[in-house]
Amino acid sequence: MxxxxxxxxxxxxxxxxxxxxxxxxxxxxxxxxxxxxxxxxxxxxxxxxxxxxxxxxxxxxxxxxxxxxxxxxxxxxxxxxxxxxxxxxxxxxxxxxxxxxxxxxxxxxxxxxxxxxFTENDKDETLRKQLAQKAEEQGVQSLMEELKSFDPESAERIHPNNLSRVIRAIEIYRTTGFTMTEQLERSKQxxxxxxxxxxxxxxxxxxxxxxxxxxxxxxxxxxxxxxxxxxxxxxxxxxxxxxxxxxxxxxxxxxxxxxxxxxxxxxxxxxxxxxxxxxxxxxxxxxxxxxxxxxxxxxxxxxxxxxxxxxxxxx
CATH class of the missing domain: 3.40.50.300 (P-loop containing nucleotide triphosphate hydrolases)
Structure with a gap:
């Protein structure tokens, strides 16, 4: 353009x-x-x-x-x-x-x-609820450690207080096989x-x-x-x-x-x-x-x- x-x-x-x-x-x-x-x-x-x-x-x-x-x-x-x-x-x-x-x-x-x-075909409400429950029982840090294991860039970028964003980053990877970081790069094309x-x-x-x-x-x-x-x-x-x-x-x-x-x-x-x-x-x-x-x-x-x-x- x-x-x-x-x-x-x-x-x-x-x-x-x-x-x-x-x-x-x-x-x-x-x-x-x-x-x-x-x-x-x-x-x-x-x-x-x-x-x-x-x-x-x-x-x-x-x-x-x-x-x-x-x-x-x-x-x-x-x-x-x-x-x-x-x-x-x-x-x-x-x-x-x-x-x-x-x-x-x-x-x-x-x-x-x-x-x-943004894509809407990678949502999983059941997974979101499971991750939210895990955060409640084990703390947000448990989700941050999981996120860090496959997408350290997002783990560094997302504040631990932003629970919904942490959950979203894990959800994207679990449902698509791509990390949030990879998806962001592709979405900028x-x-x-x-x-x-x-x-x-x-x-x-x-x-x-x-x-x-x-x-x-x-x-x-x-x-x-x-x-x-x-x-x-x-x-x-x-x-x-x-x-x-x-x-x-x-x-x-x-x-x-x-x-x-x-x-x-x-x-x-x-x-x-x-x-x-x-x-x-x-x-x-x-x-x-x-x-x-x-x-x-x-x-x-x-x-x-x-x-x-x-x-x-x-x-």
Whole structure:
């Protein structure tokens, strides 16, 4: 596919609390665009405060897609995201608008922009249940050791806390004979239909990012996170929320197993760790143009730098 035939797309990526949503809206306003979320938790209904879902005021009239549409009980895969996001991009582009992707779920963004192909014929629900039971009885590390024995690359790439992804990697190998690493390589053979300008937000002084994360958590508590989390965690089938940062750390508090201060500090700590993992992921991508937020005086200067990066694409 020639470059001129590809769909122009902006992607604003980076760690939590770095300002992705705000910059994406600014770029969309300047380029007659619409925002497509790439956040694995903001897709779920009701998880608004804890996932920092943009408010109507923060959207500033810019249409946003793939937010707040999935019930908590609905399983949602990377393949599901790529399918929906691809359709969104096509529709936005067909309207003569510029698609602006914003989010911190690196696997979603890479799979979408690299046009990774997924197959649905290697699923085995019985095997999944068996592996989940093994993890419950023997610990996730037992599955990690099994995965490491035939696919050390995936074992290194996948975080042990991501149980569903560990199970998926084993499932692929057991049902197809190919490792997840091999499948990823084969899936990249289809050319991408997108001409992407990837903009990453980071901080030269990491502590400044951590301070922003801490302040955001305090604001979440002020804005009603406790009420939201208690309501969601008490719903039937709330396993999704049980895995989400900002919710699972409050469970011990609701059970009177720790103080509110301890629970809030746990949210801050896990959010900082998540930001570090996000940066590790995105730093591997040589296509990302980085903006160091703390090197600029204000948001206007950050926006102007982003505009310059987009202008270089010559769309």
């Amino acid at each position: 020639n470059k001129k035939d590809k769909i122009p797309v902006i992607a604003v990526v980076g760690p939590t609390a770095s300002g992705k949503s705000r910059l994406a809206v600014e770029l969309a306003l300047a380029g007659n665009g619409e925002v497509i979320s790439a956040d694995s938790m903001q897709i779920y209904k009701g998880m608004n405060i804890g996932t920092a879902k943009p408010t109507v005021e923060e959207m500033r009239g810019v249409p946003h897609h793939l937010l707040d549409f999935a019930p908590l009980t609905q399983p949602f895969s990377v393949a599901d995201y790529v399918s929906l996001a691809s359709d969104c991009i096509s529709q936005v582009s067909a309207r003569g608008k510029l698609p602006v992707i914003a989010g911190g779920t690196g696997l979603y963004i890479r799979s979408l922009l690299q046009n990774i192909q 289809a050319p991408t239909p997108y001409d992407a300008c990837m903009i990453g937000l980071d901080f030269r002084d990491r502590q400044k990012l951590y301070d922003r994360i801490n302040r955001r958590v305090d604001l979440m508590i002020r804005d009603g996170l406790l009420h939201e989390a208690e309501e969601i965690l008490n719903r039937p089938g709330s396993q999704t929320a049980m895995q989400a940062i900002g919710y699972k750390e409050l469970l011990p508090y609701f059970r009177s197993e720790c103080s509110l201060e301890e629970a809030v500090e746990s949210i801050k700590r896990e959010s900082r760790r998540y930001a570090k993992r996000q940066l590790t992921w995105f730093r591997r991508d040589e296509n990302i143009h980085w903006i160091m937020v703390d090197e600029y005086r204000d948001f206007e200067e950050i926006s102007n730098q982003a505009f310059r990066l987009v202008d270089r694409k010559g769309w």
